[in-house]
Amino acid sequence: GAVVSQHPSRVICKSGTSVKIECRSLDFQATTMFWYRQFPKKSLMLMATSNEGSKATYEQGVEKDKFLINHASLTLSTLTVTSAHPEDSSFYICSARVSGRDYEQYFGPGTRLTVT
């Protein structure tokens, strides 16, 4: 079946530093990938839609300069949390939509970010 990986699975960083999270579709091409954030015991919140070769579309209230998204290939999207603060600590999850197949998405395992 379709597999999406995320790296790293866990990361701890200091306030003020930047952290990059990778999302890869391993056995399919994904023109579109989505980045979500999840707070404890809450549902996933869509942060942005990442399209290969173009700028990401951010949801209302998500700072595009803080959460930089790059979708440089059909199998890789990256989320960079810049100048991280403790309130950025969260669980970040990506999903990848299979190119040419409407509505078929697969999720990555998530990345737990802790900012100290």
Next chain:
Amino acid sequence: KNEVEQSPQNLTAQEGEFITINCSYSVGISALHWLQQHPGGGIVSLFMLSSGKKKHGRLIATINIQEKHSSLHITASHPRDSAVYICAVIYNTDKLIFGTGTRLQVFP
């Protein structure tokens, strides 16, 4: 605005029991996903439905487009089925709208 409601919010069961989780939504959709999230966070896509019924192992998902309702059934439940089950719908865009999830605990 599309709302996605799941019931029950919490569910406990004895091993072997038949389990049903329900999902209702308020407007017409293009597709519905059932997702599973284990403690530790990783999300697994169980089913994607736009009509009818799908079965995979002990899991069965149904959807009734007219009634705007979907159910996820687990037959012969097992403690390893303990997880949060999430219903998510797509309506007029490719964005998923998530339900609040159903926390299932299956005891041996």
